[in-house]
Amino acid sequence: MKQELKENQGLxxxxxxxxxxxxxxxxxxxxxxxxLLNRISRDLQTSEFTANLIAMITQIGYAIGLLFIIPLxxxxxxxxxxxxxxxxLVVSLLTIALTPYIHLILFASLLTGICSxxxxxxxxIAAQFSTPKTKGRNVGMIVSGLLTGILASRVVSGIVGEYxxxxxxxxxxxxxxxxxLIIIMRVLPDMPCNFKGKYSDLMKSLFSLVIEYPQLRISSLRAxxxxxxxxxxxxxxxFKMGQAPFxxxxxxxxxxxxxxxxxxLTASYIGKYVHVLGVxxxxxxxxxLIFVAWFSLYFGQDSYVGVITGIFxxxxxxxxxxxSNQTTIFALNPKAANRINTIFMTTYFIGGSVGTFLAGTFWHWFGWQGVVGTGIALTACSFMINIFAKR
Known part of the structure; x- marks a missing residue:
């Protein structure tokens, strides 16, 4: 396990x-x-809008971490x-668990986002060191693990938070x-660095990559x-499920x-067909599919069937x-894999934080109809970028 990995030789x-x-x-x-946002709101005696800021700031923190840490x-x-x-992360998570102050929770949430x-x-790592034949499958496997973590986190936190x-x-x-931390210390092997120079040069190279690869800009924006x-x-x-009729x-x-x-479950399967169907x-x-989901969430908003179908x-x-977007961008410049992923995922989570903020704002003003309108409008923007994007 301690041997140095070699590019394109397999993991x-x-x-x-x-x-x-x-x-x-x-x-x-x-x-x-x-x-847990509704429960946090009640416990700390803050508004739903303020509680929603916890989720938004966590996403912003993640974008900051992607921009300034991943290139390292x-x-x-x-x-x-x-x-x-x-x-x-150990320190920031313990801070959230212990502090009674919303402002300190917001700061710790920012740190949690940055370091996650x-x-x-x-x-x-999967893209750089996998064989060309297994690259898409292995990236899909990491993404499957990531998605399973997202899935499990919501389930476990909801149940634990309730009881x-x-x-x-x-x-x-x-x-x-x-x-x-202990496992990583024991099993992660040495890997060669891909960039020689100073951190300032590394960050400047991000802008060079954005300018050099139009496909990177398009993929990052629409995703x-x-x-x-x-x-x-x-x-x-x-907030929706805490109200009538649920x-x-x-x-x-x-x-x-x-x-x-x-x-x-479909991440690894989709990864295999990226090059077959095309981005x-x-x-x-x-x-x-996202348009269909939002229509289900609107017309079936008062039934579990409508909500579950939309989530699915x-x-x-x-x-x-x-x-489709993330797998293909690595082929643009394999030696700059971390920086290319930085540009993509920073844009990705900035988009996520914008969606979180808009949803919280329009929920405050218009309720569930405002949330659905936000979701449909953002999806329409992504759809239009795809229409006008050149091959």
């Missing part, structure tokens, strides 16, 4: 599985708060970067970060805007996350868009 299956599992565990930190994976040892991030970027270091209080899940999360539509649902769902607790909201298993076609399919379909649609 050991045991290491791939380990990275996929840890990717899921670490990305879960971003989503524990979503089913091309300059310094990736293992060191990962270990530092896990250490900070490890999966976006793992994905370029043990919302703070308990953050104690558990901090403990899991300690375990991940990021679609992700904003996706998160518009998840950051508003707890009056559902956090455990029910969390269990609805199980519907997202469709996205986790543009998969984006049309993804946007079409929106997850599959989102994976069509994310995987």
């Amino acid at each position: 050991p299956a045991s290491l791939l599985w380990t990275l996929a599992i840890i990717a899921g565990i670490s990305v879960a930190n971003l989503y524990y708060n979503q089913p 994976g091309d300059l310094f040892k990736r293992k060191t970067i990962i270990l530092i991030n896990f250490t900070v 970027v490890m999966p976006q270091i793992f994905i370029p 043990l209080g919302w703070r308990f899940i953050f104690f558990v999360a901090a403990g899991m970060m300690v375990i991940c 990021g805007i679609a992700f904003g539509s996706f998160l518009a649902l998840w950051t508003s769902l707890a 009056f559902a607790g956090n455990n029910i909201v969390g269990l609805l996350g199980l519907c997202g298993i469709a996205g986790a 543009k076609r998969l984006n049309y399919i993804g946007c079409g 379909i929106i997850d599959i649609g989102m994976q069509c868009i994310q995987l």
